[in-house]
Amino acid sequence: MPTKLSEFEFDYPEDQVAQYPAEPRDNCRLMVVDREDESFEHHRFSDLPDLFDPGDVLTVNDTEVYPARLYGKKEKTGAQIEVFLLRELNPESRLWDVMVNPARKIRIGNKLFFEHDLTAEVIDNTTSRGRTIRFVFEGKNEALYDKIDRIGETPLPDYIDRPVEEADRERYQTIFAEKRGAVAAPAAGLHFTEDLVERVREAGIHLVPITLHVGAGTFREIGVEDLSKHRMDSEKFTIPEDTAETINTAMKSEENTVTAVGTTVVRTLESSLSVRKRVKPDDRWTDEFIYPPYDFDIVDQMLTNFHPPRSSLVVMASAFTDFELLHEAYEEAFEKDYRLFTFGDAMLIR
DSSP states (O other): OOOOGGGGOOOOGGBBBBBSSSSSSSSEEEEETTTTTTTEEEEEEEGGGGGGGGOOEEEEEEEEEEOOEEOOOOEETEEEEEEEEEEEEETTTEEEEEEEESGGOTTOOOEEOOSSTTTTEEEEOSSSSEEEEEEOOOSSSHHHHHHHHHHHHOOOOTSSSSOOOOTTTHTTOOOOOOEEHHHHHSSSGOOOHHHHHHHHHHTOOEEEEEEEEGGGGGGSOOOOBBBOOOOOOOOOEEHHHHHHHHHHHHHHHHHSSSSESSSHHHHHHHOBBBBBOOOOEEEEEEOOOOOOOOOOOSSSSSEEEOOOOOOHHHHHHHSSSHHHHOOOOOOOOTTTTTTTTTTEEEEEEE
């Protein structure tokens, strides 16, 4: 079982990196990876209801992405500064953790000016590129969020090699998005459409939400060779009581499966266990990093995308299935022209 980062390095066809989602979204391809038979099947995502039984549970992440990338100017010099909003620290005092670029120009005490008369002051250095800023704003928090929404840019991943478009505000959002707080979309949920959700429920399959506000750390490359030394950024999650009850009922039946729609759902469910190895309602932070070997207590199946090398996402997928089998699945995807990464095709590991 691999435990070194270099073992998760691989080449991929860059021309297969999806720049836009499928249209409609559930028309993307779906590779089904059977861990027991070590076999692959090829479907469309719209086939999903046919791959589950009544009483099975699909758990989705209902976080909402906000336009986290802002562009402003530094006081006096007028230098252009990119500010990436990582997370809100305190709504009352308007404090945010951010990344700035170029960082060498931004020091404590500097003021930053944005469009629509929005101003921020740098009050702390957190890392080489990290800062804590305070928005100078009189009014309710919702008014501040409205300004951020107007001036912010959709935080598409770097491997999407095109200008951000206004339509990306909708494209880079799942249909389940309800609770604002993420800087990256839970990619596996992007494939669902309203029609597909209706057919899933008509088939007697439970679809229940959790919330994990995805931070930039989830999609950042790992910087250490020894995986045991990697530390994930903490992310806020919530598991509603009804969701926990539905999942636990399926687990008790021993006939139904619990499927996590995305790696964020896996981390959430596996982070919140009772002493009886059941999901409990919860509302807290997690920095759990799942890497091989790992014993999964809750999740039976995982819906996920095809992820970049050396990422925590591909490492987790490897922990969920045999590393060699995952590698073979990726090679199969490359050969059969699957579309890769956030806007790409999907994989069901069962």
